Amino acid sequence: MxxxxxxxxxxxxxxxxxxxxxxxxxxxxxxxxxxxxxxxxxxxxxxxxxxxxxxxxxxxxxxxxxxxxxxxTKGYDQTIQEVLNEAVFNEEHDEMVIVKEIEMFSMCEHHLVPFMGKVSVAYLPRGLVLGLSKVARIVEIYSRRLQVQERLTKQIAHALIEAINPSGVAVTIEATHMCMVMRGVQKINAKTVTSCMLGVFRDDPKTREEYLALMR
Ligand SMILES: [Zn+2]
CATH class of the missing domain: 1.10.286 (GTP Cyclohydrolase I; Chain A, domain 1)
Structure with a gap:
């Protein structure tokens, strides 16, 4: 029973x-x-x-x-602080760190159609480094919003400065805009390239050249 x-x-x-x-x-x-x-x-x-x-x-x-x-547009619900939580490390590495060709999908705020492409991020650490996957997460947070490519580029660069205070940051985005491909001029193969250089990447020609060489 x-x-x-x-x-x-x-x-x-x-x-x-x-x-x-x-x-x-x-x-x-x-x-x-x-x-x-x-x-x-x-x-x-x-x-x-x-x-x-x-x-x-x-x-x-x-x-x-x-x-x-x-x-x-899910990036509006996420903050950099959440992502960086426990992913900033003390490290005496003082060579350039580059994360190349991170896939990016965003929405053009002028036409509400997608633009997509690749983001490369480089920084020169000053005592702190970032978990590598977190660079891609920063890209995700800012790209999953209504955007213009120029602002997206700057926001990613400034987020890195805030997170780990490096000697410098460089961000390059190469993207295809559906508003150019599907309407207006219909330039199917046109790519838009934007970059933002801060700190030593802006002030020191050698650092900038090293970055550009590694990007090729
Ligand atoms: Zn557009």
């Missing part, structure tokens, strides 16, 4: 938990409400295009588009 009772009670318990989960799912969170409001806006946009938002293919598009846009 013992085992049977136990099994019953655990079943009842499981059922109860399942029930609670369902109830939780039905309670709209702040994010659900946000997605709902954004989906309403997408429905208006689609209607303005002359589309029928009730046709099969578009039924769930407003919600999907809202969630996609939130993903493309």
């Amino acid at each position: 013992g085992p049977l009772v136990r099994r019953r009670s655990s079943l009842a318990h499981a059922k109860c938990m399942f029930h609670n989960d369902l109830e939780l799912d039905h309670r709209p969170t702040a994010k659900d409400k946000l997605v709902g409001r954004m989906a309403d806006s997408y429905r208006d946009l689609l209607t303005s295009l002359g589309e029928d938002v009730n046709r099969d293919g578009l039924l769930k598009t407003p919600e999907r588009a809202a969630k996609a846009l939130l993903y493309f």
